[in-house]
Amino acid sequence: MGIFDFVKKQFVDVIQWTEEGHGVLAYRYPMMDMEIQYGAQLTVRDSQSVLFVNEGQIADSFGPGLHTLNTKNLPLLTNLQHWDKLFESPFKSDVIFFSHRLQLDRKWGTPNPITLRDPEFGMVRLRAFGIYSYRLSDTALFYKEVCGTQGVYTVEELDGQLRNVMIAELTQLFASSKLPFIDMAANQGQLAQALHAQMTPVFARYGLTLDNLAVENISLPEELQAVLDKRISMNMVGDLNRYTQYQVADAIPLAAQNEGGMAGVGAGMGAGLVMAQNMAQAMAQPANAATPTATQDEIITTLEKLHTLVSKGVLTQAEFDAKKAELLGQIK
Template sequence: MGIFDKIKEKLSNEFIDIIEWLDYSDDTICYRFERYQNEIKNNAKLIVREGQTAVFINEGQLADVFTPGTYTLNTQNLPILSTLKGWKYGFESPFKAEVYFVNTRLFTDEKWGTKNPIILNDDRFGLVEIRAFGTYAFRISDAGKFIIDIVGTDNNFTSFEINEHLKSLIATRFTDTVGESKLPIEMYAANTNELSYTCRDVMQLDFMSVGILLDKFFIENVSMPEDLKKEIFEYSRIDKLDLDKLTKFKTAKAIEAAAINDGGTAGAGMGMGMGFVLAQQMGSVMQPQRGGHNQAFQQPAAVPPPMPQAIQYYYAFNGAQAGPVSFEQLKVLFAGRTVNKDTLVWKQGMSEWKPIREVEELKTFLGGSTPPPLPK
């Protein structure tokens, strides 16, 4: 080998480049490998590590894409770039191209949330407002598409730059999904897992259109105004309550309140009246049955005529029929404001429901009764 061949070999060895990217950050998605005037030497070494993809761009056009591995850059390993530049049998060193390294690892714990309340039309509560927030995870699935559609010529593209776009997309699709689900407003908290999967499937096509895979999507909380929350709780309790039991409970509370407010006098009278009624009911239940063979030898005892049957009243409560209750019980309910003068009542013999103020014997509840005029 002559002296000129040795000098040529030495110079060619010095011209060989190593193209690689060591990522020391937590948020870089795409990094452009910087070279002076974008020149790359012939037979340069390209090292693509796990979790990376290398993309060659020639004059704004997508060329070759390299997955993890080590490559020698020549016409065999750059078929698309060779075609774009018109190299038939090889290329002269150096050549120009832009090299982008794309981070394909999973980007986790990214935050999303609704900036403004979402207005929904619920079947029972009408127009309601909710807010939601959570986390998501994504990875780059198509490095070339991502660079062309999102990165452009940015030399250091981070997750912060794409997050605002993704959060806006998530908020829009989340609003559409919950609006079309027709899920009762009180069921959102109990179905966040199913709703998360549904939203992820709906959003996946939008993410894939720019080369991103939405790997995980979580709804952590769905919140609503406090007054709406209280209304839902009250509705749920009423929906589960037995109206008859609720009426008895209200009656007992009204007796207690009347006894306190009247200093024990009137309240005691009402309490005694209710006590007699309850005692009669308990007596009929607890009275032992007399039977056995001694019954045949007993003389029939004198039986008094039956007591006049007390009038029983039915009344309207929350749009439903409640009762029956006695006159005294209805009076207690009126005193406790469970019923009022406009409450509809009905008893046997009435042709239709009437408000308390129109039933003659119940007008005494209203107070201020006027005696008839004295005889002349």
């Protein structure tokens, strides 16, 4: 190599990584044809660590601090290069920075519903999603298993793998829990803890530490949710007679303000009351039991007159409400 070729060579005397941008887990310092100057300064920040890699083989590692590079603090690299103790020439090595910052707000979710056997509804399909956070903890393992000497390795490149493994573990967890879907929402915290325990060794295989994991939602696909909503509505209606009474009481003030006044309530809701009473009595009484005479028409007429007195200021709203509750209670 001529003198001019030597002059053209570039030497690195300061090595550092400022972590510009977010979501970078590993960053290989761009060396190209440059060589590291003996005695160069290596700056490793608090959230970082550095590996020196010689021809694919991990040599020396550095934690946070300012390091002067020489044969004393590069013992493994010195041995691999067969340097003597007086070595003072530039040298080459891959220098890889790793970020140990907590990677927050990583999202996971089921791209397709999970089909499970539910003890109450039979076969169901569930969706679930949540968030998790982690940090890089074992740089040597992460280098060997994941990033290698890739120039830049980001959290986005790792998300797909972690998410797919998480969904597989989640499917097994839901199946083994044997919890009805109705109870899963009330037990999201316990399910998250169980999933965290299952995923911790999975993350450790890649040199990562799982920090937090949350199950934010467990739901059914829209068509199944609609069926469940109808079933819940029927359970909430319960006693048809009492439900219809509530509808009448709620509709009286509104109907009185409309054209036709209470007459509309008497004709429409009165018929509803008769139907509801007949259904309730048919289910509650023997076939030969007598059906009591309905008096809802008289009660509705009375309520109409009382409501007129409220509008004229003769009765207060509180007095009307008390009397209305008393009269509606007489409907059998």
